[in-house]
Amino acid sequence: MKIRNKVVLITGASAGIGLAAVRRFAAEGAKLALVARSADKLQELAxxxxxxxxxxxxxxxxxSDAKQVQKAIEETVRHFGRLxxxxxxxxxxxxxxxxxMDPDNFRKIVDLNVFGPLAAMQAAIPIMREQGGGLIINISSVVSKMNIPGLGAYAATKSALNMLTDTARxxxxxxxIRVITVYPRSTATDFGKNALGQPSSGQERKGAPNADTPEYVAEKILAAAVEEPEEQFMD
Incomplete structure (x- = not known):
């Protein structure tokens, strides 16, 4: 997909990979719908x-609230005329x-990591069908391809997202409507610090010493949008 003048909605736009993606797509001339919980940060970014x-x-x-997701997508189309x-x-x-693991924490991340993207897809698909096409990029994780003690709940949500993405494709x-999965590795953001629950003995909430920068991941997301592979890894 050519990016210039395309309307691109990005969730998690106020920090980390999402923020880096916003700036990278903006540099390519995209029209951006910024979605996140932090209203002040979003307004400043816009x-x-x-x-x-x-x-x-x-x-x-x-x-994690399907009604709010639906409203955000409707507002995007109202503002820009398309998605x-x-x-x-x-x-x-x-x-x-x-x-x-705390089952309540598991439920919370299922709502955010699985039902959130599902709600966005279900809201966007009728619009994209009417337009004659569109692009959906779901950000997964290489953790979904691994077995890491202490991260089973997170990996399970991303594995579920992988299956939804593959089936929707x-x-x-x-x-x-093209549907792509992107697989970031360890990335230098506050993602680990913001994790729910308490790490087990010996586990620390920090990225690997050679963690990718958010900007590197954003470049890969842009490449996925332009080249449209079924899957985009970091290498």
Missing amino acids: KELQQQGNEAVALPADV DAVINNVGQAAVGTIAD GELAADN
Whole structure:
């Protein structure tokens, strides 16, 4: 997909990978719908982009709430007149072994990491069908391909997202709606610090010493949007 003048909605837009993706897509001339819970940060970001000559709208929303997701997508179309791409980036981890993880924390990240992207897809698909096509990029994690003690709950949510993405890709191909999975590795953000639960003995909430920068991941997300592979890894 050519990015210039395309309307791109990005969740988790106020920090980390989402923020880096916003700036990278803005540099390519996208029109941006910014979604995150932090209204103040979103407004500041939208103002910054507008001052740089970009079109952007701040749409504060809790992605774990399907009604708020639906409203954000409707507001995007109302503002820009269309919706070309959705990047489901927002996510959260929960730490704890299978024996001791808090089920309530697991439910919370299922709502955010699985039902949030599902709500965005279900809201966007009718719009994209009517337009004649569109692009959906779901941000997963390489953790979904691994077995890491203490991260079973998080990996399970991303594995579920992988399956939804793979299935949607086949179901929507005839509608010219392309669906892509992106697999970040350890990234230098506050993601680990914001995880729910208590790490087990010996576990620490920090990225690997050679963690990717958010900007590197954003570059890979942009590449996925432009080249449209089924899956995008970091290498």
